[in-house]
């Protein structure tokens with residue numbers, strides 16, 4: 001399993017991204033600390049210099065594991081389930097451009113908050129139908145470009161649907177695509193799942209990405225989350241993609257990144 005750290009150019013203090021600052025700073029820092037990869041949270045791929053990022057990655061000896069996309073919803077209210085078709089198109093376009101960024105790495109594109117919320121729609125059925133239609137369009141490109149889209153299971157306090165692994169597996173089943181996979185997050189699973197290892201084992205072959213943070217969303221090792229149990233379950237199902245640290249940056253960004261890496265390396269090995 002590759003170990004990755006989240007990074008974003010700028011974010012509110014309480015957002016769960018560890019490294020913050022320009023790509024010229026955070027990409028070399030992730031490499032120097034010993035991470036294998038970085039998960040970049042990118043507001044809009046149209047606004048980035050892909051060649052510059054590629055050069056920074058190569059110089060740092062790391063790769064891009066994943067692209068976080070949630071600020072399209074949290075900042076611009078763009079979502080895949082919005083009742084306005086032109087807004088859905090903007091969300092699709094945003095994700096397609098991120099897929100073009102991800103394409104040159106073995107990276108996944110995250111569909112988290114950009115899926116939208118039921119409470120923004122007139123009914124749950126309308127929300128689900130709109131999301132399904134949008135994803136059906138995106139899956140065509142995901143399959144053609146071989147860039148996995150990963151649908152994040154987010155806890156009930158932040159999302160009002162697709163809050164458990166089981167509900168999300170049922171939603172994904174009709175797509176039957178190897179390029180539309182489940183994205184789990186230890187912080188969310190700790191709230192929602194009765195047995196985390198059992199649910200992970202049920203999702204064999206369907207998990208494309210994993211966020212890690214401790215039970216209090218601080219760095220790995222700060223709280224009481226059973227990382228050994230989760231990593232064993234992931235090993236049992238042959239998961240070999242990234243564990244990306246998405247935690248609060250307390251007590252400070254560098255300490256939290258270093259502490260998570262130390263704990264994860266001791267569990268995962270080189």
Ligand code: LER
Nearest residue numbers: 070112152154158185
């Ligand atoms: C995003 O990956 C996530 O986990 C949500 O809680 C949004 O912050």
Ligand code: MN
Nearest residue numbers: 152185211246
């Ligand atoms: Mn997450």
